[in-house]
Amino acid sequence: MSAQEEIKIDKNSALPLYFQVESLIKEKIKSGEWKNGAKIPSENALTEQFNVSRNTVRKAISDLIDEGILYVEHGKGTFVSQRIFNYPTERLFGFSEEMRKKNAKPGAKILIKDVINSDEEIKKVLNTDKVYRLKRLRLANRKPLAIEDAYLPYNRFPHLMDGFSENMSLYETLKTKFGVEPFYAVESIEATLPRKDEIELLNIKSNLPLLRIKRKTYLKNGEIIEFVKSVYRSDVYRITLNLKRN
Amino acid sequence: MSAQEEIKIDKNSALPLYFQVESLIKEKIKSGEWKNGAKIPSENALTEQFNVSRNTVRKAISDLIDEGILYVEHGKGTFVSQRIFNYPTERLFGFSEEMRKKNAKPGAKILIKDVINSDEEIKKVLNTDKVYRLKRLRLANRKPLAIEDAYLPYNRFPHLMDGFSENMSLYETLKTKFGVEPFYAVESIEATLPRKDEIELLNIKSNLPLLRIKRKTYLKNGEIIEFVKSVYRSDVYRITLNLKRN
DNA sequence: CAGTGGTCTAGACCACGCT
DNA sequence: GCGTGGTCTAGACCACTGA
Numbered sequence: 001m002s003a004q005e006e007i008k009i010d011k012n013s014a015l016p017l018y019f020q021v022e023s024l025i026k027e028k029i030k031s032g033e034w035k036n037g038a039k040i041p042s043e044n045a046l047t048e049q050f051n052v053s054r055n056t057v058r059k060a061i062s063d064l065i066d067e068g069i070l071y072v073e074h075g076k077g078t079f080v081s082q083r084i085f086n087y088p089t090e091r092l093f094g095f096s097e098e099m100r101k102k103n104a105k106p107g108a109k110i111l112i113k114d115v116i117n118s119d120e121e122i123k124k125v126l127n128t129d130k131v132y133r134l135k136r137l138r139l140a141n142r143k144p145l146a147i148e149d150a151y152l153p154y155n156r157f158p159h160l161m162d163g164f165s166e167n168m169s170l171y172e173t174l175k176t177k178f179g180v181e182p183f184y185a186v187e188s189i190e191a192t193l194p195r196k197d198e199i200e201l202l203n204i205k206s207n208l209p210l211l212r213i214k215r216k217t218y219l220k221n222g223e224i225i226e227f228v229k230s231v232y233r234s235d236v237y238r239i240t241l242n243l244k245r246n
Numbered sequence: 247m248s249a250q251e252e253i254k255i256d257k258n259s260a261l262p263l264y265f266q267v268e269s270l271i272k273e274k275i276k277s278g279e280w281k282n283g284a285k286i287p288s289e290n291a292l293t294e295q296f297n298v299s300r301n302t303v304r305k306a307i308s309d310l311i312d313e314g315i316l317y318v319e320h321g322k323g324t325f326v327s328q329r330i331f332n333y334p335t336e337r338l339f340g341f342s343e344e345m346r347k348k349n350a351k352p353g354a355k356i357l358i359k360d361v362i363n364s365d366e367e368i369k370k371v372l373n374t375d376k377v378y379r380l381k382r383l384r385l386a387n388r389k390p391l392a393i394e395d396a397y398l399p400y401n402r403f404p405h406l407m408d409g410f411s412e413n414m415s416l417y418e419t420l421k422t423k424f425g426v427e428p429f430y431a432v433e434s435i436e437a438t439l440p441r442k443d444e445i446e447l448l449n450i451k452s453n454l455p456l457l458r459i460k461r462k463t464y465l466k467n468g469e470i471i472e473f474v475k476s477v478y479r480s481d482v483y484r485i486t487l488n489l490k491r492n
Numbered sequence: 493c494a495g496t497g498g499t500c501t502a503g504a505c506c507a508c509g510c511t
Numbered sequence: 512g513c514g515t516g517g518t519c520t521a522g523a524c525c526a527c528t529g530a
Contacts, residue, residue: 074528075527209455245430298501
């Protein structure tokens with residue numbers, strides 16, 4: 001209530017007010033002023049404290065709930081989550097990105113780079129007759145980790161593979177040449193034994209189980225841009241999955 | 247513009263206006279009036295059409311974006327996604343629920359039901375010394391599908407296992423006795439070969455790969471309530487994973 | 493009952509994309 | 512410049528919780 005209270009919101013800032021409110025709330029939590037599991041001030045109180053409208057406060061709180069930082073109990077109040085949820089979407093952005101995030105050096109050896117006619121499965125998924133096929137042995141710190149076999153619609157991405165080489169990222173190429181970025185992917189995962197060619201390429205024993213993954217990649221608008229079949233060595237790689245309600 | 251336009255919003259309904267707007271938008275999409283990929287009317291137009299405030303329209307649109315039904319391009323408009331995203335969270339609600347959703351009959355054979363002292367790993371995860379241990383062979387349509395080994399903090403759930411039997415769901419018991427429901431879970435997945443005891447229990451060949459999963463289950467407030475180690479037959483079971491940006 | 497979040501309104505101005 | 516969505520305000524009333 002004192003005069004020097006909360007001069008922290010800058011109404012002339014380029015940053016949206018709700019974003020500034022989010023940052024201030026995060027700070028209070030980090031500093032320990034608002035402890036894990038504890039109730040934070042009511043929306044009306046925050047409205048006064050930050051000198052913004054209640055809708056702005058609600059927008060900020062809503063975002064922080066999506067981030068798993070706060071949760072609400074109707075009629076009781078808003079509370080700090082005891083555990084901050086994190087959403088590991090490393091896999092969404094492709095092998096190269098994922099490895100970099102895990103502090104490993106990504107690499108690749110191109111096995112097949114071609115334009116082919118879709119077989120039945122690929123046609124069903126990508127809904128087109130002619131596709132790029134890019135099959136690569138994937139390396140992490142120079143050691144074989146996975147085999148990726150990717151298919152992309154030929155007509156959608158003219159000249160996609162022109163000048164494409166071993167040390168390039170497919171997703172970066174898609175972004176640069178076509179302004180297109182993955183937004184959503186569906187993967188199905190099984191455990192299998194390796195086939196003969198996979199044993200050789202990955203340089204593994206014949207009884208080492210692999211994670212066998214099929215993936216469909218989509219844009220923001222829901223357009224499918226890629227179908228990938230891959231196998232991963234499970235002795236050095238595991239998948240982390242987050243399940244959240246709603 | 248005609249007088250008989252859109253009498254569909256009922257301001258006296260118990261349903262929130264934004265929810266009614268959501269339903270109407272979904273209907274227009276389903277009926278084909280608003281096609282996949284097409285632009286829907288502007289927020290101002292919808293405000294007039296539905297005779298609600300713009301904020302209400304925005305709330306409805308925001309929800310539908312979260313559901314993957316619409317997407318927005320700032321300055322251009324709001325569009326129907328070409329593909330409706332779905333969030334398979336079947337696994338979040340436990341084996342019984344998941345099997346029912348897949349139209350299989352869930353079952354269980356209790357292998358261990360006990361209270362034990364935490365080993366190092368369990369203590370690190372659950373942060374307590376004494377835990378319930380519930381190890382079950384899991385059946386789908388009477389056939390062995392998985393082995394689940396669950397640990398829950400003893401002090402948090404007094405008398406949890408009193409009267410617990412083979413045909414009961416652990417999560418339903420938690421809900422009934424303690425009003426507690428899983429909200430979030432983190433799983434790590436590997437491919438492995440079965441151990442001897444697993445071969446016998448699941449009645450499989452020694453070279454059939456399994457999906458080996460570790461899981462931590464949390465409440466809405468971020469409190470951890472469960473740690474589970476399980477294996478699944480991969481010849482009849484696969485995991486579906488959804489990756490979404492932000 | 494008082495206090496909390498949930499819904500809703502009718503305005504206003506700004507930022508972006510297109511032409 | 513115009514139309515789009517993005518942000519923000521200052522009110523109002525409702526629904527849930529707990530004393």
